[in-house]
Amino acid sequence: DTAVSQTPKYLVTQMGNDKSIKCEQNLGHDTMYWYKQDSKKFLKIMFSYNNKELIINETVPNRFSPKSPDKAHLNLHINSLELGDSAVYFCASSQDQGYSDEQYFGPGTRLTVT
Amino acid sequence: DQQVKQNSPSLSVQEGRISILNCDYTNSMFDYFLWYKKYPAEGPTFLISISSIKDKNEDGRFTVFLNKSAKHLSLHIVPSQPGDSAVYFCAAVKFSGGYNKLIFGAGTRLAVHP
Numbered sequence: 583d584t585a586v587s588q589t590p591k592y593l594v595t596q597m598g599n600d601k602s603i604k605c606e607q608n609l610g611h612d613t614m615y616w617y618k619q620d621s622k623k624f625l626k627i628m629f630s631y632n633n634k635e636l637i638i639n640e641t642v643p644n645r646f647s648p649k650s651p652d653k654a655h656l657n658l659h660i661n662s663l664e665l666g667d668s669a670v671y672f673c674a675s676s677q678d679q680g681y682s683d684e685q686y687f688g689p690g691t692r693l694t695v696t
Numbered sequence: 697d698q699q700v701k702q703n704s705p706s707l708s709v710q711e712g713r714i715s716i717l718n719c720d721y722t723n724s725m726f727d728y729f730l731w732y733k734k735y736p737a738e739g740p741t742f743l744i745s746i747s748s749i750k751d752k753n754e755d756g757r758f759t760v761f762l763n764k765s766a767k768h769l770s771l772h773i774v775p776s777q778p779g780d781s782a783v784y785f786c787a788a789v790k791f792s793g794g795y796n797k798l799i800f801g802a803g804t805r806l807a808v809h810p
Contacts, residue, residue: 623801624698625740637795642809661759672739681728681789681796682747687739 585609586688588673594694595663603658603691605673612658613631613637615674615685616648625672631656633677667696699723700788702801710810713803719786722767726788730798731760731771734783743784744771776808781802 583618584608595601615638616628621652629648630638636648645661660667670690701720709715719729727748732740744768745762746753753760759772773780786801 606737623783625798625801626789629798630795631796638797639795679795681791682745683796684730684742684745687741689733689737689739 584689585676586673586675586686586690588671588688590691591689592692592694593692594696596666596696598662599601599663600659600661601663601693602660603673603693604660605656607673607686607687607688608627608652609677609686611675611677612648612653613676613679613683614653615676616656616658617672617674617687619670619672619690629656629658630679637679651679663693663695665695668693697722698801699726699790700786700799700801702784702786703742703805704804705802706805706807709776709806712775715776715780715808717745717773717784717806717808718725718787719769719771720767721763721769721788723788723790724767726765726790726799728789729762729769730787730789731758732785732787733798734785734803736779740785759781774805776806778782778808778810781806781808 617629631650632651634685673688674685676685730745731743736743762769783803785803787798
């Protein structure tokens with residue numbers, strides 16, 4: 583059983599399209615995250631939800647909208663895709679929001695915008 | 697601005713020898729640090745952490761050292777094994793806006809060869 587799963591694993595789409603990435607965790611964790619790994623390989627936090635409530639919202643374009651229907655799911659919807667959105671997106675979860683709470687990552691979704 | 701820096705993008709080590717991966721940070725307010733390991737096509741997995749009240753934490757073959765005055769930490773792997781070949785990310789916990797978030801370095805690719 584995969585602890586944190588993401589779908590799809592690969593996503594190739596054209597500029598201007600709208601796409602969604604889904605994430606599910608079966609660890610019973612309260613907190614979930616979205617990270618973006620850009621071409622320079624840095625992993626940067628985008629959003630975090632705790633018990634379905636948005637708690638971290640970094641400087642991310644409004645075209646990116648996270649949605650958490652329940653504690654186990656955190657989806658990422660991207661409108662009007664741009665070339666610069668090409669990256670690997672990782673979902674993660676942790677038991678809580680404490681600094682020592684280990685984060686468990688999904689396998690990533692490689693998004694390519696052409 | 698890169699608050700967590702891993703200045704060596706790659707490192708090659710012979711099996712059985714020691715691997716030393718380095719990480720520097722700029723923010724003296726960081727008080728908890730983690731190392732994550734990442735294999736290709738997988739998400740990062742937690743390896744080891746250290747609180748700023750300590751200068752060393754050991755877990756089997758892995759030891760993390762923290763030098764607060766130099767704002768430097770290092771991960772030692774001894775003895776190195778081929779299965780250790782992966783990308784290693786250093787991360788620091790930043791408390792911002794009432795919540796904790798991870799700030800990652802760009803990673804160091806370790807290759808352990810026989």
